[in-house]
Amino acid sequence: MSRHAAPTRRACTARPSRQETEMTRRPTATLAALALAATLAGPAAAQETRSYTDALGRTVEIPVDPQRIIGLWDWDITTALIELGAPVVGSHGRVREDGSTYIRPANVILGVSFDTSDIAFTGAWQQFDFEAMAELEPDLLIARARDADLREQFEAVGPVVFVDTDGFALDSYRAIADVVGETEQFEARSARFQALLKDAAAWVGENDYTYTIIQAAGADASQVNIYADYSMKSYILERIGFTIAGEGARLRAAGEERITGSPELIPAQDADFVFGNYRIDQGAANGPRIEDARLDEMLPGYCDFLAACADGRMILVPREHAVVPSFQAWQTLTHIIVSHVAGRPGIAVPD
Incomplete structure (x- = not known):
């Protein structure tokens, strides 16, 4: 039970964007x-x-x-x-x-x-x-x-x-x-998470899948972010057998986390599965359809340039679950990935 009097409910490195009003730090007292x-x-x-x-x-x-x-x-x-x-x-x-x-x-x-x-x-x-x-x-x-x-x-x-x-x-x-x-509690939660990843690897199977991660960048969606490491999303994917591909692989080899560049980079980011991100804390102002529209705005028909997207293997997931320190979030993200990768029999899967 939580000790902060909240209702009883469930509770790279890529950094979350800061879209709040930027203000100068001002101590309010001496x-x-x-x-x-x-x-x-x-x-x-x-x-x-x-x-x-x-x-x-x-x-x-x-x-x-x-x-x-x-x-x-x-x-x-x-x-x-x-x-x-x-x-x-x-x-x-x-x-x-x-x-x-x-x-x-x-x-x-x-x-x-x-x-x-x-x-x-x-x-x-x-x-x-x-x-x-x-x-x-x-x-x-x-x-x-x-x-x-x-x-x-x-x-x-x-x-x-x-x-x-x-x-x-x-x-x-x-x-x-x-x-x-709370180290003991942390280790117990971590052990359950690692057990889930072991199960997830078995559910996905030994397929040697490749992946890339892209995201529309900027308020005007004029550029694209390509990631070599997107915190726990990359960790989960690689623990269950995926390998980074595309520009992300080059960045990883160079010790870099991500690159922000022209939309013309998108076609070269094809892989067995392409992952994107969307925010879930802004209600209807954001979401998977908004992120899809932003990508299409920067490169009209972008999905046609990616075989993974055209074949239904582009997966947009909540960015909060990939970055925030929460085992509940990471477990949810693991199940989302498994459901999309191994739980859609009608989707064409690469040989």
């Missing part, structure tokens, strides 16, 4: 004022602590059993905390055009957001609300290593641990679980 507020509002009872060395090489004293955690990035941190059942009291989030806020993508994958739980909104990208954080009396903050420039502001609120969220998703998730004392 460090001195924040430190005073944190001191006055600190937890009444002393907690047992332990030393932890974070991704920045800092050794920090953190609670052995934290009870009031703030996740300083919804996608990479808070969603994992929620799935682990950690006591999250605040989180970074996203702001819709109508001003409402949500925790991406925990709102659609785990059914948990600001309006369905007691988790408080503590600011959006580049606009953290440090006063709101201090008012929550946190005993632990967890931040991305890429936000190290805000270390002093975070430290003025409470103990902060920085986690590397730019590497392999399983490693990032494991680090988050370690910080909050």
